[in-house]
Amino acid sequence: MTSIVDLDAEPPRLRGGTCRVCGLVFFPFQTYGCEQCGAYGDALQPSPLKGHGTVRATTVVHRHADPRRPAPFSVVQVDLDEGPMVRGVVAEGVELEVGASAQLVKVADAGDDELLAVRFTAPPKES
Amino acid sequence: MTKLLGDLEPVYVVGAGWHRYQRLSQVGYVDLGLTAVRGALDDAGLAWGDVDESFIGTGHLGMAVGRPMLKHLGALGKPLVHVENASASGSAAFRLGCVHVAAGISDVALVLGVDKPRSIYRAPTGTHGLADDAIVPFTHFSLLSGAYTAASGVTDEDLAQIAVKNHRNGSLNPNAHRQQERTLEEVLGGRRTAGSLTSLQCCPVGEGAAAVIVASAGAIARLGIDPAKAIRVASSATVTETTTSSDQEVTREVIARALHEAQTPPSEVDVFELHDAFTIEEAQYVEASGIAPPGKYVPMLKEGAFDIGGQCAVSTSGGLLAMGHPIGPTGVGQIGEIALQLRGSAGPRQHPGARVGLAHMVGLGAVGYAHVLRKD
Structure with a gap:
């Protein structure tokens, strides 16, 4: 699978994109075509996203068939600061309420599966 | 200038039939589908030979499942098409049947939905989200x-x-x-699935079949269909x-x-x-x-x-x-x-x-x- 997370950055960055024609910021990056205006190819440029945003919805998954994601775990829907909406898994032991800030972090070395290595958590408090 | 269904000739639902929706069983899809079609034809008071065209909505059954089923109604030779639109496959088949009848391409159309559950195959798009699997x-x-x-x-x-x-x-x-x-x-x-949702708040995905017959006003008169059964789309x-x-x-x-x-x-x-x-x-x-x-x-x-x-x-x-x-x-x-x-x-x-x-x-x-x- 194409890498959509830059795990070398700290905190990890999401590999998003920006449309040079209409300005849409999107995730993940692709050059098939802009979902808003249809521009494609070089009109779509890589644009790293900070992985920081606001929680819009959350739920606890009680049952899940995939053993790589043992239930229970929480998922959140996050509006990223740059615009795109993403959904991701919450770090173990963390509670993120609707309206709270969320930050994507690396929590595990998951071998070659970057998606298992990142979770959303509460960002550190600003001093 | 594009048209709406209502701009074309009137089209009516004149018959309906089902095979009960149920958990996956040994009953084959051919039996499921034929039961619904025969029920709909009987309800409309029509014979299979009265049907001009068939639209089959299915999400799980795979390629070209229609003819091996419908051939058991007797020789066909008439248009048949399969329609897949995820959960809306049956609705999409119904719309196509209505449009063809309203446009005068057919006088009587069969719309059949039939399925048996199985794991879903979707070709990879080459892009994915952060936690699609979760x-x-x-x-x-x-x-x-x-x-x-x-x-x-x-x-x-x-x-x-x-x-x-x-x-x-x-x-x-x-x-x-x-x-x-x-x-x-x-x-x-x-049993809780996610959040406050419990199993009885989630629909069962099983097997079954449903069929309706759609017909033009001309077909209703020509074939002697009971007008009291005709419901306008x-x-x-x-x-x-x-x-x-x-x-x-x-x-x-x-x-x-x-x-x-x-x-x-x-x-x-x-x-x-x-x-x-x-x-x-x-x-x-x-x-x-x-x-x-x-x-x-x-x-x-x-x-x-x-x-x-x-x-x-x-x-x-x-x-x-x-x-x-x-x-x-x-x-x-x-x-x-x-x-x-x-x-x-x-x-x-x-x-x-x-x-x-x-x-x-x-x-x-x-x-x-x-x-x-x-x-x-």
Whole structure:
């Protein structure tokens, strides 16, 4: 699978994109075509996203068939600061309420599966 | 200049039949489909030879399953096409059948939905989200449930009442997958899937079949079809989602189009079959339709407004929650249920005085369908 997370950055960055024609910021990056205006190819440029945003919805998954994601775990829907909406898994032991800030972090070395290595958590408090 | 269904010749639903929706069994899809088709032909008083064209909605069965089934009705030789549009496969097949008859390409069309559950194959797109594997449908709808309850002040118990109502309706439907009434305690006490959703608030995906026959006014006269059985298809609408729209917004748009085309305000809808794969969907879609104002679905539900005999009977069949959601049959079965209701032939689940019906499906959130049926 194409890498959509830059795990070398700290905190990890999401590999998003920006449309040079209409300005849409999107995730993940692709050059098939802009979902808003249809521009494609070089009109779509890589644009790293900070992985920081606001929680819009959350739920606890009680049952899940995939053993790589043992239930229970929480998922959140996050509006990223740059615009795109993403959904991701919450770090173990963390509670993120609707309206709270969320930050994507690396929590595990998951071998070659970057998606298992990142979770959303509460960002550190600003001093 | 593009046209609407209503700009073409009138088209009518003249027959409906089912094979009961049920858990995966040893019954083959050929048996499931033939049972529904023969039921619909008998209901319409037609022979197989009267059918000009067939549209088969299926999500799970794979390539070209129609002829090995329909050949057992006798020699065919007439047009046959398979339609896949996720959960809306049956609705899409119905729309195509209506358009072909209304345009005069066919006089009589069979629309059949048939399916048996299996694991779904979808070719990779080459892009993926951050946690697609962690967010199965019940998790998606649990996220929506949490957002709805947080914004509206309704409780998890309020939403669970939707499952109580629809199981009560399903208990009156011999073709429903779930035919057992359930108390609020049973719904809430079931196995939790995600958030407050329990198993009885998630639709069963089993096997089954549903068929309807659509016909032109000319065919009704020529073939001697009982006019009392003919239910007019007043409109047909379909949309797809945009970059930012949700299932609810797709629903709002497609139902608004269908009601407008049928020149029908939401207040005139007597029976409403909708895509209640999960309880939260009924609340959101009834509000999106305009039948309940925003935020008023739950208070109206508690007053009985959506019961059989209430202001607008929602999911008299049992809905996806109790009637079941075998995919291909689901949208076709909705049309059959509404036809029975508008004829006054729905037996113990008859909504008194039903004259206008609305059917609604969404397919994987991405496509929306709505049809208005009217008893002339």
